[in-house]
Amino acid sequence: xxxxxxxxxxxxxxxxxxxxxxxxxxxxxxxxxxxxxxxxxxxxxxxxxxxxxxxxxxxxxxxxxxxxxxxxxxxxxxxxxxxxxxxxxxxxxxxxxxxxxxxxxxxxxxxxxxxxxxxxxxxxxxxxxxxxxxxxxxxxxxxxxxxxxxxxxxxxxxxxxxxxxxxxxxxxxxxxxxxxxxxxxxxxxxxxxxxxxxxxxxxxxxxxxxxxxxxxxxxxxxxxxxxxxxxxxxxxxxxxxxxxxxxxxxxxxxxxxxxxxxxxxxxxxxxxxxxxxxxxxxxxxxxxxxxxxxxxxxxxxxxxxxxxxxxxxxxxxxxxxxxxxxxxxxxxxxxxxxxxxxxxxxxxxxxxxxxxxxxxxxxxxxxxxxxxxxxxxxxxxxxxxxxxxxxxxxxxxxxxxxxxxxxxxxxxxxxxxxxxxxxxxxxxxxxxx
Numbered sequence: 417x418x419x420x421x422x423x424x425x426x427x428x429x430x431x432x433x434x435x436x437x438x439x440x441x442x443x444x445x446x447x448x449x450x451x452x453x454x455x456x457x458x459x460x461x462x463x464x465x466x467x468x469x470x471x472x473x474x475x476x477x478x479x480x481x482x483x484x485x486x487x488x489x490x491x492x493x494x495x496x497x498x499x500x501x502x503x504x505x506x507x508x509x510x511x512x513x514x515x516x517x518x519x520x521x522x523x524x525x526x527x528x529x530x531x532x533x534x535x536x537x538x539x540x541x542x543x544x545x546x547x548x549x550x551x552x553x554x555x556x557x558x559x560x561x562x563x564x565x566x567x568x569x570x571x572x573x574x575x576x577x578x579x580x581x582x583x584x585x586x587x588x589x590x591x592x593x594x595x596x597x598x599x600x601x602x603x604x605x606x607x608x609x610x611x612x613x614x615x616x617x618x619x620x621x622x623x624x625x626x627x628x629x630x631x632x633x634x635x636x637x638x639x640x641x642x643x644x645x646x647x648x649x650x651x652x653x654x655x656x657x658x659x660x661x662x663x664x665x666x667x668x669x670x671x672x673x674x675x676x677x678x679x680x681x682x683x684x685x686x687x688x689x690x691x692x693x694x695x696x697x698x699x700x701x702x703x704x705x706x707x708x709x710x711x712x713x714x715x716x717x718x719x720x721x722x723x724x725x726x727x728x729x730x731x732x733x734x735x736x737x738x739x740x741x742x743x744x745x746x747x748x749x750x751x752x753x754x755x756x757x758x759x760x761x762x763x764x765x766x767x768x769x770x771x772x773x774x775x776x777x778x779x780x781x782x783x784x785x786x787x788x789x790x791x792x793x794x795x796x797x798x799x800x801x802x803x804x805x806x807x808x809x810x811x812x813x814x815x816x817x818x819x820x821x822x823x824x825x826x827x828x829x830x831x832x833x834x835x836x837x838x839x840x841x842x843x844x845x846x847x848x849x
Contacts, residue, residue: 472595472602472611478556483517486556489611490515497606500550508607510548513537513619518555523570523805524750526555528743530574530615535740537617538583551588551617561613564596571615573801580794581735591616679729682779682834689833694718717813717829720840725752726776733782735794742798745776746810746839753809753841775840784835788818791835798837806841813838 478486491512494500500509516536518529533553555561561570571592578585593610602609695712728745732738753774784791792814799812815832 472609473556473562474595475559475562478562478612481556486517486554486612487515490552490554490614493611494552497609499607509550511550513549513551516551516553518553519557520555520747521557521559522747522750523558523560523566524743525747526558526561527570527574527801528740528747529553531736531740531743534584534588534617534736537588537619538734538736549619550591551619553615553617554612555614556612558613562595564594564599567592567594567613569804573804576800577735577739577797580790580797581739583734584736587619589618591618682729682781683727685833686777686779686836690718690721693829693832694721715829717815720773720775720813720838721777723773723775723840724777724838725749725774728776728778730778730780731782735783738780738783738794739798742778742837742839745778746798746802749774749776749839749841750806750810753843772843773840774843775838778837778839780835780837785817788816788820791816795837802839810839810841813840 473481481489494512495503498507500512501507502510514536516529516533518526520526520529530553533551537551560566571590574590575585578589584590593608593614593616595609595611595613597605597608597610694715726745726748728741730738730741732741784794795812795814802810802812815830815836815838817831817833817835819827819830819832821827821830
């Protein structure tokens with residue numbers, strides 16, 4: 417059969433296009449009963465099917481598939497490529513623990529669903545069941561994720577959060593698969609060339625097996641750090657247990673907060689603090705009264721509080737759960753920002769990207785209450801991703817009961833009753849990555 421001639425009819429067929437009519441071995445005339453338009457259409461169908469076989473799907477072909485078809489195709493690829501199974505004996509994983517089909521059409525939504533899948537993995541304690549399994553998160557509906565560069569950047573940003581997490585980076589790690597993996601031909605690494613952009617939650621193995629599998633996940637052998645002195649051992653132990661020691665040091669204060677937090681009470685208390693802290697004098701720290709010598713100044717840290725459309729109170733202490741809930745709020749704000757930009761009912765006549773803001777206030781009642789520095793690192797892991805994905809259209813304002821800034825002179829302006837993140841979104845549609 418000629419590669420570029422749809423009019424040559426044989427019994428050979430390509431998945432995804434109908435079997436051609438007629439058979440050369442039976443002497444059927446080429447193109448019998450088909451017009452030139454039909455032949456051209458059949459040729460295009462054949463080319464698209466071959467592209468899907470050799471390269472994988474693009475956004476247009478993926479959009480034509482149902483969720484069940486996407487799941488079937490991703491499982492078949494995993495088994496046929498040797499990623500999963502026991503057929504050849506050298507498969508990376510024995511089983512696929514579960515497959516999550518992401519419904520999001522934006523990178524922000526994909527990140528939110530990825531963290532939700534991680535939380536589900538934690539809640540089900542999937543990583544305790546098998547060290548030879550993978551959880552696949554497939555993203556067939558996001559056009560930006562079909563660009564390998566964008567996929568790789570998202571993976572890098574998610575990995576940046578591993579140092580702040582309890583389970584991610586320890587009990588399971590992240591890997592990725594893509595139709596255009598590293599821009600290389602599929603034949604060089606068929607286990608990485610998936611039909612759709614996909615992430616895999618790699619469930620950790622025993623310590624003896626981890627290094628070998630991590631070399632496949634990261635593409636290189638991870639060198640072991642040889643500990644040569646007792647002082648270095650003590651130093652590593654202190655760093656690893658710093659948060660635990662800090663909690664113990666503050667245990668008396670923590671026990672004094674033995675209070676069943678009510679969401680409405682938390683919001684009311686926060687709103688009262690905002691109202692009191694919105695304006696101050698240069699002598700506020702000394703509690704001097706407002707007068708001509710001490711004029712009232714607006715608190716720039718709270719300049720966007722009138723734009724708050726979403727209040728979210730989170731009581732969890734688990735970082736993975738916090739990431740999932742925060743990115744869910746970010747997804748809502750991303751959609752709300754586009755809606756507000758178009759909605760004339762909100763009175764937006766002249767668009768000013770510096771002042772036209774919609775935001776959400778996220779209050780974390782039990783997370784890093786006495787560790788302002790750790791909370792800032794947690795916030796940075798989110799803000800760094802937002803800055804890249806939205807080209808700084810979305811950004812964070814950070815507040816903490818023990819906030820300490822670079823200068824120290826205005827620290828009190830951000831010292832809220834609870835650790836808080838205000839996610840701000842400037843009106844308007846984002847530019848793609």
